[in-house]
Amino acid sequence: MRSVGLRSAIALLILFAVAGTLLVARHATAQVAHPAVSSSVLTEQDFSRMLPTGTAQAATNTDGGNPHADPLPASALTTGDFKRMLPRTDMRSDADANAHPHAHAFLDSGPATPFDGAPIAKNPLAPDAVAIGAKSCVACHALENVQASHSLHVQAFRAGAAGTGAAAACESCHGPGSAHAKDPTKPGLIIAFTRDARTPIDTQAGVCLACHKGGARQDWIGSVHQQHELSCTDCHNPMARLSPEGVLAKNSINEVCATCHQDIRDKFNRRSHMPLPEGQMSCVDCHNPHGTLTADLIKTDTVNETCYTCHAEKRGPFLFEHAPVRKDCLTCHDPHGSNQQALLTLPVPMLCQQCHTMTGHPNDLLTRTGFATGPAPDERLIGRACLTCHTNIHGSNNPSGSRFHK
Numbered sequence: 001m002r003s004v005g006l007r008s009a010i011a012l013l014i015l016f017a018v019a020g021t022l023l024v025a026r027h028a029t030a031q032v033a034h035p036a037v038s039s040s041v042l043t044e045q046d047f048s049r050m051l052p053t054g055t056a057q058a059a060t061n062t063d064g065g066n067p068h069a070d071p072l073p074a075s076a077l078t079t080g081d082f083k084r085m086l087p088r089t090d091m092r093s094d095a096d097a098n099a100h101p102h103a104h105a106f107l108d109s110g111p112a113t114p115f116d117g118a119p120i121a122k123n124p125l126a127p128d129a130v131a132i133g134a135k136s137c138v139a140c141h142a143l144e145n146v147q148a149s150h151s152l153h154v155q156a157f158r159a160g161a162a163g164t165g166a167a168a169a170c171e172s173c174h175g176p177g178s179a180h181a182k183d184p185t186k187p188g189l190i191i192a193f194t195r196d197a198r199t200p201i202d203t204q205a206g207v208c209l210a211c212h213k214g215g216a217r218q219d220w221i222g223s224v225h226q227q228h229e230l231s232c233t234d235c236h237n238p239m240a241r242l243s244p245e246g247v248l249a250k251n252s253i254n255e256v257c258a259t260c261h262q263d264i265r266d267k268f269n270r271r272s273h274m275p276l277p278e279g280q281m282s283c284v285d286c287h288n289p290h291g292t293l294t295a296d297l298i299k300t301d302t303v304n305e306t307c308y309t310c311h312a313e314k315r316g317p318f319l320f321e322h323a324p325v326r327k328d329c330l331t332c333h334d335p336h337g338s339n340q341q342a343l344l345t346l347p348v349p350m351l352c353q354q355c356h357t358m359t360g361h362p363n364d365l366l367t368r369t370g371f372a373t374g375p376a377p378d379e380r381l382i383g384r385a386c387l388t389c390h391t392n393i394h395g396s397n398n399p400s401g402s403r404f405h406k
Helices: 002-033 044-050 079-085 094-099 134-138 142-148 152-160 178-182 201-212 253-258 262-267 303-308 323-327
Strands: none
Touching: 134 142, 253 262
16 A cells, blocks of 8 residues: 555656656747847837938939939938827827817918928028038037937928928028038127027017917017017927926926026915926916916916916805906915915905905004904904905805805
């Protein structure tokens, strides 16, 4: 009996060993057939496939010396691929554009120019200059070429700008470069996007608006930023990737706005503030920096409509309206920040007494004697002051809420 049991145990061990060997072999085969998925980080080979090789064009030109006759070396992505990838320059959806093809026809030449249809910019300071092609620019501006090669603009121009040829990537924005190439140190012979350049601000902005007009920028002309001679490149830097989106000159839109509006940015450091420092909103949630029909560049017709975008419960209509609330939220609130509760411009009851003087309650001088711990406690200085009783101060729908108690 013992020998039979021993033989059975040995047989089971051999069976387990064979099964384990088969499982290991099957797993190895599966790994060969289905290699592990690599991470989503783009490799150098991916960029080599996506971007042009940068190989120099043939030294001779077979088309009468035309620098645009021979296209730059094509990448693995075709022109059709880029056209599918490129967003609309006026930020409209394709469905909206198809439904309203002439929505911006009142502008100089109708809808915004597509990314892959940008012409060579006109330089008023070098009217006789001619295009010389991107390879001539790269001969001196190698660093700029490296920085800009990642950008959507350059990729679009290399995909083939209508009427200019793929070699006009640089000159689509900077204008024809022949005069600049002959005298590189003379300012103004190339369109430059810096504050110390000779290129007029209107010319700089005109280059950008040649493609980016319409949509959110339809009110740029006449806006407060345009009147103060801001250039597009004061806020944007299309030559370097400094922000996750929007080709901004700094890491975020809030940092860009704070470059000039430091006083407003400081308000967000106060005790009560909108959640902008926490990253839950940005300046462009309320404002359109490219221009609106309002002086403060708010995105709606009135301040109240902007506030109602988030604070819909304050919109009404109410059975009993509070007149200053209906007129303007800024009567009582500072939307950027305040050291008072709920963004109020003054502490309650002082804020209420700006209007309510000698009506219902005496307009007494309020001092610390009226505090809860003082000799003469005054309910107007205890708890929430006026709001302790007038709780629905924005308006009431209660039949008994004429004084906003309910």
